Amino acid sequence: MAFITPSSIEISMNLDDLKDYYRARPKPSEERLLLNAIHKRSRWVEFLNTILKDGSATPALKEAFHLKWIESGHFIREKVNNDEILTKLLVTLLPKYEGEAVTIYRGKNEDRFNSGSIGFCWTQDRELLRCLVADSTHVNPGGCSYRRTRQLRPL
Structure with a gap:
């Protein structure tokens, strides 16, 4: 019986071999960096109060939050720990539903x-x-x- 060991396999691979599969990721936007910091520090309630008070929920911020909610909604809910407050956050930042019932x-x-x-x-x-x-x-x-x-x- 023959065994395959790492030294018995010749691997010749470099990054050029993967260029058709690699997609460069853009740098996170300022809005995304802000949301990541808010999440890391569990400051969602303060963030909501700020955007409700000063109206700073820009379209770019809403778009960044939409993606953050898709990726981390469960964890955001745990950190907010209040479904009424979370509902206000979601209504403020997520896109409105405009389709059929x-x-x-x-x-x-x-x-x-x-x-x-x-x-x-x-x-x-x-x-x-x-x-x-x-x-x-x-x-x-x-x-x-x-x-x-x-x-x-x-x-």
Whole structure:
């Protein structure tokens, strides 16, 4: 039986071999750097109060927040630790929904539902809902899962 060892494999590779697959990442914008600092220091509430007071939520800041929310929404929610304040932050910075009415679903563990911790991530996909429900009962066991349907209307 022959064994392959690192010394028995000749690898000839350089960065030019990867140039078709490598996409240069742009430097983060000033808005993104600001949001990263706010997140690192858990200053979301102060940030919200500032932008509500002085109206400094520029389109670039809103765009940067939208991406930050997609990437780190769960962690932002943990740091804010107040769904009413988080709702104000989301309404202030996320783009308004302007499409047709849709049915959305949310799967949650019964304990979380009973504690009022419904969450902000919803789906239109019933198959994904089944996965979310199964996942939520594995993470936080304690009985049934919760599912609810909502009709969204343009604001």
